[in-house]
């Protein structure tokens with residue numbers, strides 16, 4: 001099969017022929033129809049993820065068609081249109097038994113723990129636990145965007161922060177996950193303040209429902225406090241950087257909830273979280289890590305009803321041969337780029 005491969009961290013990314021995967025006994029192999037290019041792929045390429053073994057094929061935000069099925073799989077057949085959360089849970093550990101698949105102790109992640117979906121085929125583990133059927137009305141490029149950024153934003157806004165109508169929500173970083181969070185929070189009736197250093201990203205944030213936008217280069221907490229009458233009820237670091245994390249916590253009003261969504265690899269420096277503020281204002285500091293497959297129906301229902309529109313997040317469709325350039329430029333062009341031709 002053709003795949004995007006790197007041989008060393010930060011080294012050249014090349015499309016070349018590699019062996020196709022076989023399904024695990026409980027897994028499937030999916031013919032990839034669409035694979036998004038995400039900041040986490042960039043982190044994997046840069047060597048920020050300890051799970052990655054070289055040579056490596058990145059890609060974790062995917063949708064496609066089941067091409068081969070392991071002998072223990074019960075619920076899926078060749079030809080099924082599917083997507084998956086980027087966390088593939090084992091289905092057997094204590095966290096999985098409690099329904100918390102997104103923090104499974106034995107999780108695998110395509111594009112991190114094994115070769116990913118910037119390739120013609122990808123192997124996925126524990127298919128009966130992790131696969132999600134893609135509704136006929138949803139194209140594969142949009143379905144791919146659900147697997148990481150949109151579902152992650154949905155869980156962060158709806159389930160972890162439990163955003164309520166009328167609350168102020170600050171979103172720090174308006175890349176794919178940030179714009180998704182803006183759209184989902186606005187649809188929940190929240191009033192959204194979007195923060196980014198790129199004017200183009202802020203223009204998109206307005207289109208996605210942000211009531212105010214703030215230049216991330218300024219005094220962000222002070223501006224958010226001004227716009228919201230004392231600080232946001234909920235603030236999300238959707239980028240994953242020391243400055244956005246700190247700004248997010250500082251943007252909160254008393255009793256506010258910070259949700260960390262963007263990855264913070266220690267190699268990039270640890271954020272200074274003002275814990276004295278966390279105590280004095282009784283802030284909540286929460287983490288959000290993907291979303292379990294069993295939680296997808298609520299999100300898919302809102303998409304089918306037209307309340308959420310992830311299709312608008314997909315701003316570019318590319319060929320696999322263009323994926324290397326897109327990965328190198330991740331974060332510089334607003335919206336989500338999806339490889340749809342392999």
Ligand SMILES: [Zn+2]
Nearest residue numbers: 090093096104
């Ligand atoms: Zn598990």
Ligand SMILES: [Zn+2]
Nearest residue numbers: 038040148149
């Ligand atoms: Zn991702």
